[in-house]
Amino acid sequence: MRTEPGRNDWTAFRGGVALDCSGGVKLWKLVHLHYTLCVLHRGRADWKYRQRHFSVAPGAIYVCEPGEAHETSRVYCPGDFTVLFLDPAAIRDLAYELGIHGEPHFPCEGIADSESLALFSRFRAQLTEPCPAQLEQALVSLTSRLLSSANPNARPHRTSKTAVGRARRLLEDQFFADPTQKLCVRSLARDVGMPYHSLVHSFSKYYAIAPYEFVSSMRAQCALSELRRGPSNECATLTSVAYKWGYADSAHMTRALRQHFEATPGALAQQLNPSWRSRQR
Numbered sequence: 037m038r039t040e041p042g043r044n045d046w047t048a049f050r051g052g053v054a055l056d057c058s059g060g061v062k063l064w065k066l067v068h069l070h071y072t073l074c075v076l077h078r079g080r081a082d083w084k085y086r087q088r089h090f091s092v093a094p095g096a097i098y099v100c101e102p103g104e105a106h107e108t109s110r111v112y113c114p115g116d117f118t119v120l121f122l123d124p125a126a127i128r129d130l131a132y133e134l135g136i137h138g139e140p141h142f143p144c145e146g147i148a149d150s151e152s153l154a155l156f157s158r159f160r161a162q163l164t165e166p167c168p169a170q171l172e173q174a175l176v177s178l179t180s181r182l183l184s185s186a187n188p189n190a191r192p193h194r195t196s197k198t199a200v201g202r203a204r205r206l207l208e209d210q211f212f213a214d215p216t217q218k219l220c221v222r223s224l225a226r227d228v229g230m231p232y233h234s235l236v237h238s239f240s241k242y243y244a245i246a247p248y249e250f251v252s253s254m255r256a257q258c259a260l261s262e263l264r265r266g267p268s269n270e271c272a273t274l275t276s277v278a279y280k281w282g283y284a285d286s287a288h289m290t291r292a293l294r295q296h297f298e299a300t301p302g303a304l305a306q307q308l309n310p311s312w313r314s315r316q317r
Contacts, residue, residue: 047163050172052122054163059114065107070121072100073182075156079115083108085144096146097156099182101139118160122179126233130176131183133234135190142186152181165291169221173246176236199228200238207247211254215282221247255281256296259289263301266309274301274312 045056052070064083074092081092085106092098100106102124131140155178162171184190203224210219224247225235240246245253259281262271271277278289278301286301293301305312 049163049175050168051126051175052120054160055119055121056117056160057119058116060117061111061114063108063111065105067105068100068102069124070102071124071127073120073122073156073178074098074100075118075153077116077118079117080112081108081115082110088144090144092146095153096148097152097182098144098146099142099186101141118156120159122175127179127183129231130179130233130237131187133231133237134180134183134187136183136187140183140187142182147182147185149185152178152185155181167248170246170248170252173221173236173240173248176233177240177246180233180237180240197242199230200235200242203228203230203235203239203247204243204250207251208254211251211282215255215258215280217282219248219251252292253296255283256292259283259293259301260297260304260308263305263312264308266311274305277301 043058044060047054047056075097076092076094078094080094083090083092083106085104089109127140155174159171159174159178162174206224206227207219210217221236222232225232228235230238236246239250243250259277262277262281263274267273271280274289275286278284278286281289283289283292290300293299293304297304299307
């Protein structure tokens with residue numbers, strides 16, 4: 037068997053480092069200093085820890101804890117996988133906010149539930165086009181879910197729905213006061229008297245969307261409404277629509293509207309208001 041590694045792509049982000057490997061057959065021997073999250077997309081491997089043997093296969097998230105020493109014993113075929121090396125202090129702080137006291141632990145056999153895997157995939161997709169705030173909140177959503185799955189009996193600290201509702205209203209007020217301003221969720225958390233991670237987790241729980249995604253959705257819908265109204269003195273071009281609603285440029289608006297509505301601004305403009313057709317020509 038070949039033992040040389042496949043293609044390795046490393047990405048740094050606030051709170052950790054990501055490794056994407058394709059075609060890997062390397063036998064790893066590693067002492068973990070971080071919380072390490074691993075998802076195997078293709079292939080299968082065996083590994084051992086404390087004289088116990090485990091298998092890694094697609095369909096689960098495997099979490100290694102700080103201090104564990106793991107050794108791969110066999111790789112059955114070239115595999116594709118993603119590994120996240122996460123800051124232990126951030127995981128412990130989030131665990132405490134979720135009511136998990138002491139060192140948080142995860143099952144060696146992995147966590148296999150569709151919501152956790154979907155959150156992992158969402159975080160991985162955002163690594164290719166990083167927005168620090170959105171990436172950080174996606175990471176909080178992912179790790180909160182994993183901690184809750186691994187510790188179902190934990191009792192989270194009570195969070196006031198009033199504070200979360202106030203945070204939502206503040207987000208809306210700040211956005212409509214100036215859509216071009218950069219909204220800071222950490223400042224928002226201080227304003228409503230909640231820890232940052234707790235606010236992101238509670239907001240996502242109550243509204244099924246993280247704060248940054250909430251603002252992103254409002255921005256996209258406002259741009260859509262502007263396209264429906266048609267050209268004006270203020271918004272005579274698609275680029276001016278992008279600037280009015282806080283996009284850095286028309287390319288950013290195009291990516292956002294494709295994500296939310298599966299169509300480009302040009303296509304939406306022509307369908308929603310015929311007045312754009314003469315402008316685009």
